[in-house]
Amino acid sequence: xxxxxxxxxxxxxxxxxxxxxxxxxxxxxxxxxxxxxxxxxxxxxxxxxxxxxxxxxxxxxxxxxxxxxxxxxxxxxxxxxxxxxxxxxxxxxxxxxxxxxxxxxxxxxx
Amino acid sequence: xxxxxxxxxxxxxxxxxxxxxxxxxxxxxxxxxxxxxxxxxxxxxxxxxxxxxxxxxxxxxxxxxxxxxxxxxxxxxxxxxxxxxxxxxxxxxxxxxxxxxxxxxxxxxxxxx
Numbered sequence: 465x466x467x468x469x470x471x472x473x474x475x476x477x478x479x480x481x482x483x484x485x486x487x488x489x490x491x492x493x494x495x496x497x498x499x500x501x502x503x504x505x506x507x508x509x510x511x512x513x514x515x516x517x518x519x520x521x522x523x524x525x526x527x528x529x530x531x532x533x534x535x536x537x538x539x540x541x542x543x544x545x546x547x548x549x550x551x552x553x554x555x556x557x558x559x560x561x562x563x564x565x566x567x568x569x570x571x572x573x574x
Numbered sequence: 575x576x577x578x579x580x581x582x583x584x585x586x587x588x589x590x591x592x593x594x595x596x597x598x599x600x601x602x603x604x605x606x607x608x609x610x611x612x613x614x615x616x617x618x619x620x621x622x623x624x625x626x627x628x629x630x631x632x633x634x635x636x637x638x639x640x641x642x643x644x645x646x647x648x649x650x651x652x653x654x655x656x657x658x659x660x661x662x663x664x665x666x667x668x669x670x671x672x673x674x675x676x677x678x679x680x681x682x683x684x685x686x687x
Contacts, residue, residue: 498674498675505662505681505683507664507681508664508676510676510677513674558673560673561619561632562619
């Protein structure tokens with residue numbers, strides 16, 4: 465699985481969009497980008513994933529650059545409950561494990 | 575409600591006393607996995623199972639055993655726990671064809687004295 469790089473931490477004002485970047489410059493053509501988050505020692509929670517096209521679901525949007533070397537997770541209207549560690553993972557669709565890096569600590573502030 | 579359950583949620587034990595952490599899912603998932611999480615080391619996979627009676631080692635399997643006799647259950651067994659197994663443990667499950675989209679349990683915090 466390709467290595468991903470994320471900022472250590474970010475702050476976001478409540479109600480504003482949170483944009484979390486992820487660099488995956490060595491991603492291969494058949495590796496997907498997955499995002500998970502972990503709220504204070506709870507089990508990680510799947511958010512979204514994509515291959516080439518931008519994706520949106522009820523939780524977030526995922527924007528993947530055309531060259532696929534980076535992506536951005538967007539939480540459109542961040543709330544205090546979105547404060548968590550966010551993990552960006554590049555993996556093959558049928559891989560047998562998730563490899564979690566250090567992630568980005570997102571702090572949403574009122 | 576679709577969920578992964580783990581028991582116990584908290585456990586303090588002593589070195590060498592065998593213990594089992596249970597994991598159960600109600601989503602008819604083929605794939606199940608165990609992770610441990612330690613400060614500075616992140617989440618690491620211990621064992622995984624692709625289906626009943628099929629298990630394989632993850633990145634840190636030493637000191638652990640698993641079994642998969644039923645589809646819904648995937649217990650983690652520590653036959654002789656040691657202090658370096660003090661950690662936060664998570665069980666996860668998914669459909670076989672969607673192994674990137676895993677559902678995690680609430681975690682078991684284990685302390686081995």
